[in-house]
Amino acid sequence: MAKVTVNGIEVEVDPSYTILKAAEKAGISIPTFCYHPRMDPAGSCRICAVELEDSKRVVMSCVTPVSDGMKVLTESPKIHDARKTNLELLLLHHPLDCPVCDCGGECPLQNMSFAYGATESRFESHRNDEPEDLKSDVLVFNANRCILCGKCVRICDEIQDVHAIGFINRGFDTIIGPPLGKKLDCEFCGDCLEVCPTGAITDHFVRYKFRPWQLEQHQTTCTNCASGCQMHVETENESIVRVTSKEGLGPNEGSICVVGRFGFNHVQTPQRFDTPYMRVEHRLVPASWEELLPELGNRLNAIRRKGTDRIAGLISPRVSLEDAYAFQLFSGRF
Missing domain, CATH: 3.10.20.740 (Ubiquitin-like (UB roll))
Structure with missing residues (x-):
């Protein structure tokens, strides 16, 4: 020691x-x-x-x-x-555009610049402004905000073993992106988005829709599979806005797959039923739980008298373990 x-x-x-x-x-x-x-x-x-x-x-x-x-x-x-x-x-190549940057309010570079009073650079820049890379359907690359720390490249290489992005060009012309300027072609796990310390990589789906301090954060378990990945669901006005992760948290240790990070819209889609329906004279009509539950019990009991093998239960694989267990107890009674 x-x-x-x-x-x-x-x-x-x-x-x-x-x-x-x-x-x-x-x-x-x-x-x-x-x-x-x-x-x-x-x-x-x-x-x-x-x-x-x-x-x-x-x-x-x-x-x-x-x-x-x-x-x-x-x-x-x-x-x-x-x-x-x-x-x-x-900061030599990084514009101080915090008011219009999605990372503003949760940006390590912004916090460090404030802490050390580095609001401008004494050095001369020889780098040309790059247009935003909007070719990807999920992620936006802004080379002007990139400080070339390389975390996104390394996590894609060392953790995901995908090698989807890398350093392009040399010297002042160096940027990060997919090879040969092509459209990003990967599984879109979003690990590069998670580790970026600036607004160089942002999420297409939530650009310019909120500020970080407007969101409430809830730690929860992803229900899309049985891995038990831990994640943070961030909400505004009780609606899910985005999903993030925290380093070292849960069996996933901060990594989330594309389904866990971006596949949450089914929770609040307008097509989702928010009230029970009951069939009346061959038509489905909205009903209250007080109306539905007694009728459900009567109909299940009537079917059970003809044989328990006539009853089957279907449940979404996305429900929590607690809900699945409750459904199992309910189904076991018939």
Whole structure:
């Protein structure tokens, strides 16, 4: 085990730990853009910079392993200046269009710029503005907002093993998107959308429809299959607006398939029955539960007298386990 001191707090960690993980164990948060706990560290955004107290060196905490006796400062004046400069480099090509960006209000880059006062860049941009990529039916790519952290590319490669997007061109002309500028062709799991720290990747279905602070968030279990994936359903005025996930939550650890993330419109479709119907003289007419339940019992009992094999129950595979169990108990009585 290695003893590491972070901002005066000593922790004992495994020698394989990075400074970032040691700081987490000490209860100290270090800002990151490109880091993701399920992926190999890249150290490309340079925001997780920390200072080694003895040597006064600035290192990237996500890729630097700890050593016994190491002393680390995460908020020294040198680190504050380094992070602000790195933010200015990231903002070199990023327009501060937060008022019209769907990510505004939940954007890590916006929060970091506010925290460090990096509202503009002192450096000169040589990058041309790129039009939004609207070819996909699900996701929108805005290269002008992209800070090239690479999280979307890496999660598609390392976690999903799909390789649907990548870095295109070089230098100032580098953008992220499908190969050869083609239309995105994948299963649309939305992991790239989930990990993007800016508004570079957005959801076609909810663009310009809400602000994040207007939504209520509800943690729940996806009912589309038996995997038990955990997700966050976000609602406005009791209507589902979008589904998101949280890293490390549930057996899915933050990943959701396309059905779980985007396939929720059946819940609130106008074609869905919101009241029971009862057949009267060969016609289906709306009925109250008080009218329906006694009649349902009478008809089922009448059928049962002719043989229990004449009764079958059908239920949607999307219902919860609790509802399925209740239906099983109900069906077992006939």
